[in-house]
Each structure stands twice: as C-alpha cells, then as structure tokens.
Amino acid sequence: MLFIVHFHDNETAEPDLRARYMAAHLAFLGDHKGQIQAAGPLKEQDGQIKSGLWLVDVESADAAWALVHADPFWPTGLRDRVEIKQWAQVFADGEALI
Template structure:
C-alpha cells in the first residue's frame, strides 16, 4: 500500500533544528529507501519552508507510524504532528495505473 505522510512543523521549534539534524535524517531516509519512496519539505505561497511530506510503501499504517517515530527529526521537537493518509495512485510517469470503468 502507498501512504502519504504530512508533517506539521512546530512553530516554536528552534529554526536550526532542521539544519543540525539533516545529515542524520538523510541517512535515515537512505537506510529506509525500500519503504520511503520520496520525502521533502514543503513551502508556503511566500516561498517560506514549512512542514514536510513523505510517500511511503508499507503493509500497514502501523509500519508507517513506526518509521516516523524512528526518524531522527521526530524527537527533536521540529515536528508538531503528522497525518498518515492511505493513497491509491492512479497515474504516474505519463501512464494510467488503473483501467477506466467508463
């Protein structure tokens, strides 16, 4: 199954947290590349960085929750919360991944 994980950053978090833990976070992502297919920060309409997003392949939401808890960013206070959303991908790389029933 595919999941989207939306992270909400804590507004009161130290602005240097992301920078000081980035190497460990990237190492973690690489170590879990078989599950975490894409990851990155989001930006608001003013171009200011905030929050984050992962695309994860896993058997269950519990597996995704465990991954989030193991991420070096999690215990730092950078993240305020996260949502795990099951995602059905129907289109990728210029191709339909499902057949239309119409």
C-alpha cells in the first residue's frame, strides 16, 4: 500500500537541527529505500523549509509510523506534527492506472 507521510516542523526547534542530523537522516532513507519511495522538503513561497513529504510503500499505517519513529530526525524535536494517509494512485506517466 502507498502512504503519504507529511511532516510539519516544530517552529521552536533549534535552528541547526536539520543540518546537524541531515547525514544520518539521508543514510536512514537510503537504508530504507525499499519502503521509502521518495522523500524531500516542501518549500514555502519564500523558499523556507517548514515541512517535508515521504511516499512510502508499506503494508499498513502502523508500518509507516514505525519508519517515522526510526528516522534520526524523530527524537530531535524537529518534527512538530506528522500526518499519514493512504494514497491511491490513479494516474502516472501520462496514463490512467484504473
């Protein structure tokens, strides 16, 4: 099943948290490339990063939550809120999938 994981940053977190833990975060993403299909920041109109998004292919929302909690960013306080929603892809590469 495909899930979208939408992370919202904690605006009161230390400003350098993302930079300090980025190498560990990227290594984590690489280690889980079979489950985390895509990942990246969401930029505001002014270019600031205040959230991020993953597309994960796992068996359940609980499995997606397990990935979130295993991410090195999780215990740092960088994340304020996380939303996980199942995604039903109906269009890709110029073609309908249903």
